[in-house]
């Protein structure tokens with residue numbers, strides 16, 4: 507029988523990949539998008555259908571995780587078999603600037619969904635997925651981090667997500683709901699938001715290679731992350747909701763890499779070899795070797811440190827143990843880090859080559875106000 511899914515955060519990176527996956531599996535997909543003064547559906551526009559067409563498979567509803575009555579109404583209307591709660595103020599550094607809002611959307615948002623399911627009498631019908639995070643581990647207690655590793659959140663974002671994690675466990679135990687946490691480690695893609703570190707790097711590398719930018723300003727280069735591809739990780743989300751019993755799972759690759767190494771790998775994709783010199787805030791990334799077609803020059807300083815990007819409390823080391831997901835869900839990532847970096851740099855090169863082509867031909871690259 508055809509299933510119906512409701513996705514919060516459908517306009518985000520994971521929302522886009524998950525929507526594509528569920529539509530391919532024959533689901534009817536409903537998504538909650540926020541009202542914005544600009545279009546915010548770029549990532550899913552290729553999947554969107556005119557609501558006047560027959561057999562519409564993807565429907566968007568206006569809503570917000572901070573609005574309980576809105577969530578109740580949408581869940582009542584959609585009667586979903588599965589809810590994927592991916593909506594969140596998801597930027598760790600920004601959560602230090604907007605802690606109360608982050609607590610409301612990222613913490614209480616999940617409570618509102620669970621309560622809506624309960625109040626509407628859907629506890630036996632609707633399965634709920636919570637987008638939990640490796641940020642819960644925070645200050646290192648144990649490596650690699652697994653389902654039983656104690657949490658020690660290090661940001662308002664992680665503390666809000668801690669509430670959402672435990673309220674999910676509590677509703678499962680208290681009301682017998684099929685509610686699960688996917689504790690996902692960092693996952694990236696060409697659709698990654700531009701201010702997360704990987705995308706910031708791949709965009710900058712593409713621009714520098716094309717002569718459209720001189721330098722990249724970075725924060726903590728020593729931080730280590732377990733990076734995977736979002737496409738693999740949304741497959742895990744779906745599998746988590748298809749089991750006989752609801753459980754929580756770590757989703758990770760099991761390999762960790764520094765931010766500094768990610769930068770090196772991204773430059774290598776455009777044939778540029780860089781080396782890091784100096785220490786602390788004086789550290790610089792300098793070009794050593796350049797391929798034929800690059801606008802970069804040997805000796806050029808391409809990376810330097812801007813303490814603005816340091817966080818008040820940092821998560822230094824994340825490395826996940828995906829053994830449980832591998833054995834119980836049969837989940838195995840298709841991408842490794844080199845393949846991810848290659849895809850991201852190639853996508854950003856294409857993006858900025860197009861922009862450069864227009865500029866070189868004398869066209870102004872317009873935004874919608876010009």
Ligand code: NDP
Nearest residue numbers: 515517518519520570571592593594596611637639692693
């Ligand atoms: P994005 O930042 O790309 O997407 C977040 C989505 O949430 C967007 O659609 C955004 O809408 C929406 N949103 C933000 N605030 C609200 C709100 N108040 N009400 C409703 N929707 C809201 O995140 P990702 O796709 O990368 O991540 C998806 C989820 O997984 C998030 O919850 C994140 O915290 C979590 N996570 C992500 C990991 C990663 O590495 N990507 C790892 C572990 C967990 P808009 O487009 O309007 O801004």
Ligand code: GDR
Nearest residue numbers: 596598639640641691692701702703704724725726729815
């Ligand atoms: P993170 O991702 O905080 O792990 O949260 P992000 O890419 O923002 O940072 C990763 C690491 O890189 C360091 N860093 C920088 N980060 C950014 N954004 N910009 C910089 O210039 C920079 N320089 C160094 C950071 O300090 C950090 O150590 C992401 C989000 O998707 C969360 O929603 C999710 O829960 C976790 O991943 C798992």
